[in-house]
Amino acid sequence: MIRVNQLYKSFGSATILKDINTSFEQGKTNLIIGSSGSGKTVFLKCLLGLFQPEQGEIYYGKQAFSAMTRNQKKDLREHIGMVFQGGALFDSMTVEENVMFPLRMYSNQNQREMLERVNTVLDRVNLQNANKKFPSEISGGMQKRVAIARAIVNNPRYLFCDEPNSGLDPKTSMVIDNLIKEITSEYNMTTIINTHDMNSVMEIGQNIVFLKDGQVAWQGNASNIFDASEQSVIDFVYSSNLFKKIRGIQQQSKGTT
Amino acid sequence: MKYFKEIGAYFLMLGQVFSRPTKPSVMRELIFKEIEELILNSLGIVIFISFFVGGVVSIQTALNINSPLIPEMLVGYATRQSVILEFAPTFISIIMAGKIGSFITSSIGSMRVTEQIDALEVMGINSLNYLVFPKIIALLLYPFIIGMSMFLGIFGGWVASVYGGFTSSTAFIEGVQSDFVSFHLTYAFIKTLVFAFILATVPSFQGYYMKGGALEVGKASTYSFVWTSVIIILANYVITTLLLS
Numbered sequence: 001m002i003r004v005n006q007l008y009k010s011f012g013s014a015t016i017l018k019d020i021n022t023s024f025e026q027g028k029t030n031l032i033i034g035s036s037g038s039g040k041t042v043f044l045k046c047l048l049g050l051f052q053p054e055q056g057e058i059y060y061g062k063q064a065f066s067a068m069t070r071n072q073k074k075d076l077r078e079h080i081g082m083v084f085q086g087g088a089l090f091d092s093m094t095v096e097e098n099v100m101f102p103l104r105m106y107s108n109q110n111q112r113e114m115l116e117r118v119n120t121v122l123d124r125v126n127l128q129n130a131n132k133k134f135p136s137e138i139s140g141g142m143q144k145r146v147a148i149a150r151a152i153v154n155n156p157r158y159l160f161c162d163e164p165n166s167g168l169d170p171k172t173s174m175v176i177d178n179l180i181k182e183i184t185s186e187y188n189m190t191t192i193i194n195t196h197d198m199n200s201v202m203e204i205g206q207n208i209v210f211l212k213d214g215q216v217a218w219q220g221n222a223s224n225i226f227d228a229s230e231q232s233v234i235d236f237v238y239s240s241n242l243f244k245k246i247r248g249i250q251q252q253s254k255g256t257t
Numbered sequence: 258m259k260y261f262k263e264i265g266a267y268f269l270m271l272g273q274v275f276s277r278p279t280k281p282s283v284m285r286e287l288i289f290k291e292i293e294e295l296i297l298n299s300l301g302i303v304i305f306i307s308f309f310v311g312g313v314v315s316i317q318t319a320l321n322i323n324s325p326l327i328p329e330m331l332v333g334y335a336t337r338q339s340v341i342l343e344f345a346p347t348f349i350s351i352i353m354a355g356k357i358g359s360f361i362t363s364s365i366g367s368m369r370v371t372e373q374i375d376a377l378e379v380m381g382i383n384s385l386n387y388l389v390f391p392k393i394i395a396l397l398l399y400p401f402i403i404g405m406s407m408f409l410g411i412f413g414g415w416v417a418s419v420y421g422g423f424t425s426s427t428a429f430i431e432g433v434q435s436d437f438v439s440f441h442l443t444y445a446f447i448k449t450l451v452f453a454f455i456l457a458t459v460p461s462f463q464g465y466y467m468k469g470g471a472l473e474v475g476k477a478s479t480y481s482f483v484w485t486s487v488i489i490i491l492a493n494y495v496i497t498t499l500l501l502s
Contacts, residue, residue: 080380
């Protein structure tokens with residue numbers, strides 16, 4: 001579990017995150033949603049320790065991040081998996097080497113054991129026969145799967161995903177969403193996903209934090225997001241034509257009954 | 258003010274490069290990879306340039322000697338001095354600022370743009386140590402390139418002046434051997450090592466701290482070449498003043 005208390009982050013005179021208070025649950029897919037510029041990526045980078053917040057605290061389990069020693073932070077990072085928006089796979093390495101990278105850095109396994117583990121996770125993300133290919137030789141969807149495999153190869157406690165569906169077609173997006181959801185419950189991880197894809201929200205939104213202008217405007221889940229009274233959440237949800245049509249049909253059916 | 262800020266950031270970066278080392282087995286592989294990319298892949302261009310520039314230096318010297326009082330061996334002497342003192346260590350380093358420097362900046366810059374550096378940091382790896390330290394170690398072999406360049410430059414001078422009919426082989430070799438000051442070689446290799454450090458770290462700094470997208474990677478590479486060259490030339494002046502004057 002990750003808990004956030006009164007978090008503030010600014011760049012120069014612009015305050016990006018203001019008084020963020022929320023928590024992300026273990027074994028669930030936690031989504032951070034909001035329109036572009038709402039502070040999602042900054043928030044995610046604060047959670048990852050890539051940005052230092054000016055004020056507030058982030059608790060990993062019971063431990064405050066700012067109170068951790070350098071070694072404790074290093075230990076924590078070994079238990080964090082991250083799927084970047086563009087995959088962030090290492091260009092100069094093959095798929096197999098990319099996935100093996102965290103193991104080579106942190107485990108004492110021999111080459112055979114590491115290879116076994118790599119093949120297990122590649123199987124888990126349904127990626128076979130791509131071991132020797134370079135990232136530039138595989139599709140965007142496959143790159144995302146490799147990124148997920150690399151993120152989970154070390155059995156992390158925390159999985160972070162920054163817009164894992166960006167640039168993917170709806171069908172592949174759904175496959176990736178379901179894969180993340182399954183892996184989260186299988187590994188009992190605290191998964192945090194940064195997205196603005198409403199399909200993902202409906203598919204895997206077990207705990208949703210809605211950001212507006214750097215503040216938590218609403219928190220709930222996929223089943224109660226349609227009941228949200230907050231106007232910015234309503235605007236966000238019904239920003240797509242599909243959801244607008246669904247709402248129209250719902251209102252029509254209510255009118256006829 | 259901006260330059261002072263950048264100089265400060267550069268030295269802070271150096272501090273991080275030498276802290277929190279990467280796992281030795283991984284670092285060993287990285288060093289071998291960098292030796293291949295930075296040293297071995299540079300041999301072709303260094304061989305080509307050294308041979309022909311050495312030849313041109315000897316031809317120019319020979320063509321400028323009009324007085325019969327000046328001995329023929331001066332061609333060999335002047336070629337040796339030019340090649341050992343300046344051409345091989347400084348001129349080749351400027352060329353390497355273009356070849357190695359641009360490569361380092363663009364490869365690290367691309368990693369920055371595509372979030373690969375963030376990925377390293379998230380994994381708890383000291384990205385500066387992982388990316389820059391192996392380059393510094395690989396470039397400890399840079400004096401090997403420069404030594405080879407010295408030999409080929411003088412050899413190119415001999416070929417051009419002897420086969421071009423400017424001097425006899427004996428006179429050229431006599432010139433190469435006369436008044437040899439071994440400290441000149443020491444001086445040349447000291448500055449070569451300093452230039453190697455500049456070649457590894459200045460382009461890395463430009464790539465690591467760049468902001469923006471693909472266009473900025475190109476700009477950073479150009480900026481990196483300019484600054485690496487300027488720093489090499491300034492360092493050359495300072496080292497020459499300290500060691501030779």
